[in-house]
Structures are given as C-alpha cells and as structure tokens.
Amino acid sequence: xxxxxxxxxxxxxxxxxxxxxxxxxxxxxxxxxxxxxxxxxxxxxxxxxxxxxxxxxxxxxxxxxxxxxxxxxxxxxxxxxxxxxxxxxxxxxxxxxxxxxxxxxxxxxxxxxxxxxxxxxxxxxxxxxxxxxxxxxxxxxxxxxxxxxxxxxxxxxxxxxxxxxxxxxxxxxxxxxxxxxxxxxxxxxxxxxxxxxxxxxxxxxxxxxxxxxxxxxxxxxxxxxxxxxxxxxxxxxxxxxxxxxxxxxxxxxxxxxxxxxxxxxxxxxxxxxxxxxxxxxxxxxxxxxxxxxxxxxxxxxxxxxxxxxxxxxxxxxxxxxxxxxxxxxxxxxxxxxxxxxxxxxxxxxxxxxxxxxxxxxxxxxxxxxxxxxxxxxxxxxxxxxxxxxxxxxxxxxxxxxxxxxxxxxxxxxxxxxxxxxxxxxxxxxxxxxxxxxxxxxxxxxxxxxxxxxxxxxxxxxxxxxxxxx
Amino acid sequence: xxxxxxxxxxxxxxxxxxxxxxxxxxxxxxxxxxxxxxxxxxxxxxxxxxxxxxxxxxxxxxxxxxxxxxxxxxxxxxxxxxxxxxxxxxxxxxxxxxxxxxxxxxxxxxxxxxxxxxxxxxxxxxxxxxxxxxxxxxxxxxxxxxxxxxxxxxxxxxxxxxxxxxxxxxxxxxxxxxxxxxxxxxxxxxxxxxxxxxxxxxxxxxxxxxxxxxxxxxxxxxxxxxxxxxxxxxxxxxxxxxxxxxxxxxxxxxxxxxxxxxxxxxxxxxxxxxxxxxxxxxxxxxxxxxxxxxxxxxxxxxxxxxxxxxxxxxxxxxxxxxxxxxxxxxxxxxxxxxxxxxxxxxxxxxxxxxxxxxxxxxxxxxxxxxxxxxxxxxxxxxxxxxxxxxxxxxxxxxxxxxxxxxxxxxxxxxxxxxxxxxxxxxxxxxxxxxxxxxxxxxxxxxxxxxxxxxxxxxxxxxxxxxxxxxxxxxxxxxxxx
Ligand SMILES: [Zn+2]
Numbered sequence: 039x040x041x042x043x044x045x046x047x048x049x050x051x052x053x054x055x056x057x058x059x060x061x062x063x064x065x066x067x068x069x070x071x072x073x074x075x076x077x078x079x080x081x082x083x084x085x086x087x088x089x090x091x092x093x094x095x096x097x098x099x100x101x102x103x104x105x106x107x108x109x110x111x112x113x114x115x116x117x118x119x120x121x122x123x124x125x126x127x128x129x130x131x132x133x134x135x136x137x138x139x140x141x142x143x144x145x146x147x148x149x150x151x152x153x154x155x156x157x158x159x160x161x162x163x164x165x166x167x168x169x170x171x172x173x174x175x176x177x178x179x180x181x182x183x184x185x186x187x188x189x190x191x192x193x194x195x196x197x198x199x200x201x202x203x204x205x206x207x208x209x210x211x212x213x214x215x216x217x218x219x220x221x222x223x224x225x226x227x228x229x230x231x232x233x234x235x236x237x238x239x240x241x242x243x244x245x246x247x248x249x250x251x252x253x254x255x256x257x258x259x260x261x262x263x264x265x266x267x268x269x270x271x272x273x274x275x276x277x278x279x280x281x282x283x284x285x286x287x288x289x290x291x292x293x294x295x296x297x298x299x300x301x302x303x304x305x306x307x308x309x310x311x312x313x314x315x316x317x318x319x320x321x322x323x324x325x326x327x328x329x330x331x332x333x334x335x336x337x338x339x340x341x342x343x344x345x346x347x348x349x350x351x352x353x354x355x356x357x358x359x360x361x362x363x364x365x366x367x368x369x370x371x372x373x374x375x376x377x378x379x380x381x382x383x384x385x386x387x388x389x390x391x392x393x394x395x396x397x398x399x400x401x402x403x404x405x406x407x408x409x410x411x412x413x414x415x416x417x418x419x420x421x422x423x424x425x426x427x428x429x430x431x432x433x434x435x436x437x438x439x440x441x442x443x444x445x446x447x448x449x450x451x452x453x454x455x456x457x458x459x460x461x462x463x464x465x466x467x468x469x470x471x472x473x474x475x476x477x478x479x480x481x482x483x484x485x486x487x488x489x490x491x492x493x494x495x496x497x498x499x500x501x502x503x504x505x506x507x
Numbered sequence: 508x509x510x511x512x513x514x515x516x517x518x519x520x521x522x523x524x525x526x527x528x529x530x531x532x533x534x535x536x537x538x539x540x541x542x543x544x545x546x547x548x549x550x551x552x553x554x555x556x557x558x559x560x561x562x563x564x565x566x567x568x569x570x571x572x573x574x575x576x577x578x579x580x581x582x583x584x585x586x587x588x589x590x591x592x593x594x595x596x597x598x599x600x601x602x603x604x605x606x607x608x609x610x611x612x613x614x615x616x617x618x619x620x621x622x623x624x625x626x627x628x629x630x631x632x633x634x635x636x637x638x639x640x641x642x643x644x645x646x647x648x649x650x651x652x653x654x655x656x657x658x659x660x661x662x663x664x665x666x667x668x669x670x671x672x673x674x675x676x677x678x679x680x681x682x683x684x685x686x687x688x689x690x691x692x693x694x695x696x697x698x699x700x701x702x703x704x705x706x707x708x709x710x711x712x713x714x715x716x717x718x719x720x721x722x723x724x725x726x727x728x729x730x731x732x733x734x735x736x737x738x739x740x741x742x743x744x745x746x747x748x749x750x751x752x753x754x755x756x757x758x759x760x761x762x763x764x765x766x767x768x769x770x771x772x773x774x775x776x777x778x779x780x781x782x783x784x785x786x787x788x789x790x791x792x793x794x795x796x797x798x799x800x801x802x803x804x805x806x807x808x809x810x811x812x813x814x815x816x817x818x819x820x821x822x823x824x825x826x827x828x829x830x831x832x833x834x835x836x837x838x839x840x841x842x843x844x845x846x847x848x849x850x851x852x853x854x855x856x857x858x859x860x861x862x863x864x865x866x867x868x869x870x871x872x873x874x875x876x877x878x879x880x881x882x883x884x885x886x887x888x889x890x891x892x893x894x895x896x897x898x899x900x901x902x903x904x905x906x907x908x909x910x911x912x913x914x915x916x917x918x919x920x921x922x923x924x925x926x927x928x929x930x931x932x933x934x935x936x937x938x939x940x941x942x943x944x945x946x947x948x949x950x951x952x953x954x955x956x957x958x959x960x961x962x963x964x965x966x967x968x969x970x971x972x973x974x975x976x977x978x979x980x981x982x983x984x985x986x987x988x
Contacts, residue, residue, distance in 0.1 A: 076607060076608055077607075079833060080828045080833075081600065081606070081607070081833075081834070082588070082594070082596070082604060082606070082709040082710075082828070082834075083587075083588040083606060083610060083707040083708060083710075084608075084705070084706070085705065085706050085711045085741060085742050086743070087740065087741060087743055088743055113826050117823070117827060119827065119830065119845075119846070119849060120845075121830075121832060122847050124828065124833065125827065125828045126827035126828050126830060127824050127827055179845070181832075284970070288941060301872050302873055303820070303823070303824070303868070303871045303873075303876075304871075305820060305821075305824070305871055305880070306714070308713045308714030308715075309713055309742075309743065310743055310744075311743055311744055370858065378522070378619075393606070398644075408520050411912045434573070445980075
C-alpha cells in the first residue's frame with residue numbers, strides 16, 4: 039500500500055511583522071537585505087521578541103484543523119549550521135517534552151476520507167539563498183535575509199494519503215481553509231512549501247524535501263511512486279533516504295548531504311518564556327474565528343436557496359465569499375451568487391486581474407438589483423461588468439454610457455413591435471396558428487433593440503398587436 | 508581630588524558643587540593611564556568623554572535637571588553593547604564588532620547622565636573565572652597584581668577596586684560578578700533572573716545569566732539597580748519589578764531574620780581562612796539579631812557538573828552565529844565552501860571557548876543527552892525545588908562567595924577541573940534564578956574574602972538590606988594599589 043505523509047510549511051503572510059522582531063512579514067516588496075534588523079540578523083546581544091499575534095494566528099489554524107491546543111506553549115532551538123540561518127539555529131517548536139507546540143493531534147475530512155494531522159508548530163523561516171555563476175566551480179552563493187524570521191506554521195500529517203490525487207484534494211481544501219481564516223495568502227510565491235514522505239508496499243520511507251509549490255507536490259508524489267514502483271518491479275531495494283525535488287527537471291534527486299544524520303541538539307529557547315494560553319484566550323480565539331467554509335456553504339443553501347454547486351464554489355473562496363457577504367441582500371442573494379460564479383470568477387481568474395479590478399460590493403448589489411427589476415438584461419449585464427472591472431464607474435453611468443438600459447418605455451417599444459409585425463407577416467400568420475412560435479418575433483424585437491427590450495413587455499405587446507392570446 | 512568615594516558620595520559632591528564632573532572624570536582618566544598598565548582592567552578607554560562631563564557640569568551650574576548619575580564615570584564589561592563602539596567579548600572573533608545599538612542598561616544609564624570611561628576586560632565570552640582567558644591579556648588583582656582578579660567580570664571588579672571608575676556593570680552566569688567582586692573586595696550583585704534586561708548583553712548561557720553591578724558599597728549597588736532594573740519589551744524574560752526603590756529602607760536591618768548556612772558550601776574544599784571568615788560572618792549576623800542555622804542542599808554536590816553541562820550546551824548554540832559571514836574580523840569568504848569557511852573562521856576562538864563549545868556539541872547530542880544534558884536539567888529542577896523548600900523556612904542563605912582565596916595568575920589555568928570547583932558556591936543562585944550578593948568581608952594576608960548572601964526570587968530588596976547590615980560590621984583596609 040502506498041503511504042504519503044506531508045510536512046507543509048505555510049507562511050503567515052497576513053501578519054504585519056516577523057515572528058521575533060518588527061521587520062515586515064511581507065518581505066516580498068523589499069530590495070535585497072532591506073527588511074532586516076539586529077534581531078532577525080541575530081546580531082550579538084539581540085534577543086527575540088515573540089509576536090503574540092503570530093501565536094494567535096497559529097492557534098487559530100490548529101483549531102480550524104480540529105487539533106488539540108495546549109495550555110502552555112514553548113519554543114525550542116534547532117541547531118544546525120547553514121548560511122541562510124543568521125543565528126545558525128532556528129527557533130521552532132517540538133512535542134518531545136510534552137505537548138507544547140500550538141497544535142496537537144487533529145484531522146480534516148477530504149471527501150469521505152479522514153486525514154489525520156500529527157501536530158502544528160510555529161517557527162521562523164530562514165533567509166533565501168541565491169546562486170550565481172554557471173559552473174559549479176565559479177558558482178557563488180548570495181544570501182538575502184529579508185525572509186529570515188518570517189512566521190511559518192508547519193503542519194505535519196500522518197501518512198494517510200494513498201494517491202497523489204488525495205494529496206492534491208487535501209492541499210486544495212487546506213489552502214481554502216487557510217485563506218478563509220485570513221491568516222495566509224496561499225497564492226503568494228513561496229508562501230506554501232512542503233516536504234513529503236513516500237513509501238510503497240514493501241519499501242522504505244523516502245523523504246522528498248524542498249517542494250516549492252502545491253502544484254509540484256502532487257507531481258513529486260507521482261514521480262516518486264512511479265520511481266519506487268519501477269525499482270520494486272525490478273527487485274531493486276528501495277532505501278530509506280532523503281531526496282530533493284528538482285523543480286527544473288521535475289524529478290526527485292537523491293541528496294548526497296547527510297541531512298538525515300544531522301543532530302539538531304534541540305533544547306528549550308530560554309529567551310522566550312513559556313506562553314500561557316488560558317481558557318479565556320482559547321474561548322476568545324474560537325469565537326473570533328471566521329465562519330468555516332462548510333457552515334457558510336450550508337447557510338448559502340438553506341437561507342438563500344442558492345444551488346449547492348454554486349454555494350460550494352462560492353464558500354470555498356475567501357475573496358468571493360467576502361464579496362458576496364458584502365454585496366448581497368436577502369432578496370438578491372441568489373442573483374449576486376449567480377453573477378459571481380458564472381461571470382466574475384471567469385473575468386478575474388488571475389491574481390493580477392483580481393488586484394487590478396475596480397469592482398466593489400456596491401457595484402455587485404446594484405447590478406443584481408438591476409437584473410432582478412428588469413432594468414438590465416442578463417445579457418447586457420455582462421458588458422456592464424466588463425466596464426465596471428475596468429473603470430470602477432458606478433452602474434448607472436455605465437448603463438447610460440454604453441446604452442445598456444432595457445427599452446422598457448412602452449411607446450418606444452410599441453413602435454419597434456409594429457415594425458417587426460409588418461416586416462414578418464409570414465411569421466405572424468404562423469404564430470397565430472401555433473402560438474409557441476411567437477418567440478421568433480420576440481427574438482426579432484430583441485435583435486432590433488440589441489437585447490435591451492424588456493422581454494416580458496415585448497411579449498405582452500406582441501400578443502396585443504397580433505391578437506394572439 | 509579624592510577618587511575613593513562611593514557613588515552616592517560622588518553624587519552628593521557634584522550636587523553640592525564641591526567637585527566638578529570634568530575634574531573627577533579627567534582625574535579618573537589620569538588614574539587609568541597610571542594604574543591600568545599594572546592591572547589591565549580595560550580593553551578600551553574612552554578618551555573623549557570630557558565634553559560630556561563639561562556639559563553635565565553646565566547643567567548642574569544652571570540648575571537644569573540632571574540625571575541621577577551626575578556624570579559618574581562607569582566601566583562596562585565588554586560583553587555589553589554600547590552603540591557605535593567596539594564590543595569584543597575579549598575575543599579575536601569579535602575584534603571589529605561594532606554594535607548598532609545600546610544595551611537596555613546602557614540606554615538607561617545614558618538617560619541618567621552616566622559617563623562610560625571604558626570597556627572592561629573579561630574572560631573570552633565570559634567563560635572563565637580568572638580573566639586569564641581574555642584574548643587581549645589577563646587582568647591583575649589590585650590587591651596584588653600577581654594574583655588574578657577573579658572572573659569573568661575581572662576587569663569590572665578590578666577597575667572599581669583600583670578607583671579607575673566609581674562603579675561597573677558585569678554579567679553573572681555562574682558567579683562572574685560575585686567571584687571577582689570577592690577577589691577584589693568590592694560589592695557584586697546578581698539579581699533575580701529577569702530583574703535586569705539582558706538586551707545588548709552578548710549571550711553565553713542565556714537561561715541563567717544576568718547583568719549585575721559591581722560597586723564600592725551595597726548602597727551603590729542598590730543605586731545602580733534603581734537605574735538599570737525593570738521590565739523591557741526588548742527582553743521577553745524580564746519581570747515586572749513594580750519600579751522598586753532598592754535604596755529606600757536599605758538600613759532596615761535583619762533583626763528576626765532566619766538565615767541558613769549552606770552546609771555543602773562550607774566544608775572540605777573551603778580554605779581555612781575562608782572558613783574562619785564564614786564563622787565570623789555568622790556570629791556577626793547573629794549579633795545583628797538574625798538566627799543562623801545550618802541547612803543542607805543535597806543537590807549542590809551536582810550543581811557544578813550541571814552548571815557546566817547546561818552552560819556548554821547553551822554556549823554551543825549561542826556562539827554558533829559567529830561564522831564571520833555577517834560581522835567579525837577581516838577574512839574574505841570568496842572561494843570557500845560554507846562549511847570549510849566557517850570551520851576556518853571559527854578557529855579564532857580561544858582555547859577555553861573552544862573547549863566549552865566542544866563539550867556543548869557533545870552533551871546534548873542524540874546519543875549523549877540522556878546521560879548528560881537531560882540529567883543536568885533534572886539536577887537544575889531538583890535544586891530549584893530544594894532551594895524553594897529551604898526558603899519556606901529561611902529568609903536568607905549565607906556561604907562564602909568563593910571557597911578559596913584569590914590565587915596567582917597561571918596557577919590554575921591549566922587545570923580546568925580545579926577551576927570548575929571554584930564555582931561551587933556561586934552557581935546555585937544562577938541555576939535557581941535567585942538573587943545573590945558578594946559583600947567584602949575580610950582581608951587575609953593581603954587577599955580579600957567576600958561573603959555571599961542569597962535570597963528568594965524577587966526578594967532583592969531584603970537581600971540588599973541584609974548585605975548592607977553585614978557590610979556595616981566590617982572595617983577593611985584600603986586597597987594598596
Ligand atoms: Zn528584523
């Protein structure tokens with residue numbers, strides 16, 4: 039049986055500051071080595087100052103993944119020499135001397151399958167190495183410490199996955215949960231990284247390190263299973279080892295480093311006293327937690343009658359469900375959900391498009407109302423949406439400027455109806471004998487009004503003018 | 508000009524206009540240039556402090572508000588960072604390290620118009636108890652320059668003792684303030700863990716060490732504590748001292764106090780002169796109205812072993828950052844692979860630091876932790892429990908600060924085990940987080956003996972009252988230098 043376990047590193051990208059200093063957690067906007075200070079550079083005499091907000095966010099993640107949360111948490115030092123680590127140790131958490139990391143055992147459901155979480159720990163991200171030079175002989179390594187000390191949550195799972203697809207489904211759910219909590223933006227580059235343990239029936243456990251994206255994680259698991267199965271079929275022993283994911287070649291490569299032999303000499307970080315998390319804090323954190331995706335979904339279906347597939351898509355995306363919450367009223371909820379899932383999601387399918395779009399919840403609310411009252415046809419609402427995304431102008435001026443308003447003035451419409459009747463005498467006769475074909479005439483009116491005629495009014499006028507009932 | 512005044516006397520003299528800051532500071536600098544070649548208490552001297560002194564004089568004359576130190580010349584152990592100056596830890600590794608910040612204690616002293624006359628010598632990275640392990644040469648004891656001043660804050664103690672400054676700041680990991688204070692016959696104070704911010708103190712064993720004052724009198728230590736203690740957002744381990752005033756009520760006395768004489772710290776290994784001094788101290792304490800009784804702390808016999816295991820482990824980690832990649836000394840990195848570069852760069856550490864880091868790599872390692880590091884932690888927690896129980900019955904504990912008299916330079920440097928035993932009486936306060944003070948108590952054949960008092964956590968004020976009371980019972984000769 040194939041067994042896959044994951045160690046997922048997730049940056050708490052929505053925090054203001056790093057885990058132990060006041061440098062920015064969002065290091066991405068800085069020039070190289072400009073988001074650093076004595077603390078995150080580990081200068082002699084500097085001391086870490088624990089970011090309490092990071093502890094709360096990490097605890098929230100633990101709660102959302104149904105993990106046990108302790109009354110006291112502690113930090114440990116993981117000692118190893120590496121140039122991206124300014125102190126040559128990492129401040130992290132451990133559960134070997136009692137459950138003192140932010141989260142203990144938990145689980146989440148992926149479809150019908152329960153995936154068990156082993157633990158969740160809060161730790162600091164190291165800096166970033168940049169390699170320059172072509173051949174290994176003149177290669178130089180540069181270090182950018184902007185990322186050093188960024189808050190990172192490590193989520194460790196039990197080896198409960200049997201296929202790469204299960205891994206992918208889990209990761210999708212996990213990133214939805216994390217963004218719904220408002221703790222992280224999984225779409226940011228490098229915000230989510232992972233290691234995977236893969237073993238097949240009769241083989242030893244192989245650890246794959248350094249997988250830079252969720253997309254690659256599924257690929258890496260797939261590659262590794264295939265590799266191991268091929269070895270197995272040729273009776274070649276699968277040895278316990280650490281491999282690295284080569285994201286250029288999309289393969290795993292055995293790492294010659296003796297990483298598995300490293301002794302991290304863990305011990306308590308004396309510079310950070312134990313943090314007590316009392317019952318009240320637990321309660322507050324729980325009550326301040328945003329509504330879960332599943333409860334949102336349920337509410338959308340039961341309260342607004344939104345179809346379950348639509349509710350599913352809407353609730354699992356924080357950006358759109360937030361937009362929905364702000365835009366909808368009790369009467370237009372279904373229409374708002376419809377606009378978002380059928381139109382908006384397609385128009386804003388990249389991060390850049392989302393960020394550059396000028397749409398607000400007010401736009402959405404007004405547009406849904408306009409469709410419901412017949413002020414705008416569903417057809418022309420698409421054009422309006424395009425224009426709003428681009429310009430951010432308000433709906434009524436978009437309607438006027440693009441002449442998108444429905445022709446609901448009866449006398450204006452009557453002229454067009456009369457015109458169609460005189461032009462399509464044959465069709466009129468046909469409609470008299472077969473009333474269902476009257477839709478052809480409605481279509482003609484729509485054509486002449488570029489889709490802006492109020493369909494109900496058009497039908498009404500056509501019937502009156504032709505005497506069809 | 509009399510340099511031999513206490514900090515409180517200095518403040519009074521300046522306040523009353525009897526002396527000028529400029530005069531006192533320039534005489535201090537003169538004194539340093541005269542005597543420091545004999546005792547090498549300083550690694551660097553700030554020659555340019557006279558402008559600052561004159562400015563404070565001006566403030567005094569014009570009646571402007573002046574900080575509590577009134578330009579008092581203070582020396583600072585060279586493992587405490589002063590912004591824009593070198594902080595070397597007496598190591599070749601940090602030969603050129605210039606901190607871009609002030610330690611919290613320095614900030615506080617600056618606010619109170621202290622003048623920093625220089626950085627005091629120490630054992631490299633504060634590892635040692637003779638100051639012989641300084642990479643820049645040993646310090647001498649002002650009482651007899653052939654003798655060690657103790658350590659690791661040997662430069663601090665010697666500078667106060669030899670009137671090269673009014674007061675000093677040291678750091679105490681296992682006795683590093685109290686030991687040299689005892690050897691040089693000055694007061695050395697190690698506060699409750701967390702009372703003083705460690706921000707800007709270069710870590711050796713961060714879970715047990717504290718910055719502490721070295722002064723001529725107990726009152727001076729209280730005066731310094733008033734300035735440098737307190738909660739600090741830059742050090743998460745600081746405790747809320749509720750802005751205590753350690754000076755007020757310091758003359759309260761110790762009548763009715765119960766004092767335990769720690770059995771394990773007065774015995775076989777104690778020098779006869781030190782033993783006699785201890786007996787004398789006990790009868791003096793009783794004369795002051797306290798009752799003294801022998802008390803046993805069983806874990807003390809393992810304390811030195813536990814202390815060296817824990818400090819080596821923490822040192823191994825704390826000193827790992829010195830890979831010379833971001834600061835340090837001139838040694839180009841180009842052409843090296845990372846591991847071979849740092850292996851070479853780190854050869855600049857001296858023998859004692861290297862020894863402790865090798866131990867620090869071994870005792871917490873996967874195969875050994877159970878035998879050494881975890882066992883040491885057990886001793887620490889058992890000792891802490893024991894001390895806690897003792898303080899349910901006693902207000903204070905007493906023991907000689909160091910079991911032996913000051914010894915000659917070179918006498919023990921090649922015998923680390925013999926040196927380790929010198930720490931026997933001081934490490935307990937560090938391992939248990941308790942406050943402790945060394946009070947100058949006797950001079951035997953021209954060599955000082957200090958008496959140590961220990962109190963329960965957060966009873967620093969009571970400890971200072973007791974130290975003050977004991978101090979009043981002795982009348983010691985003046986340092987010969
Ligand atoms: Zn920083």
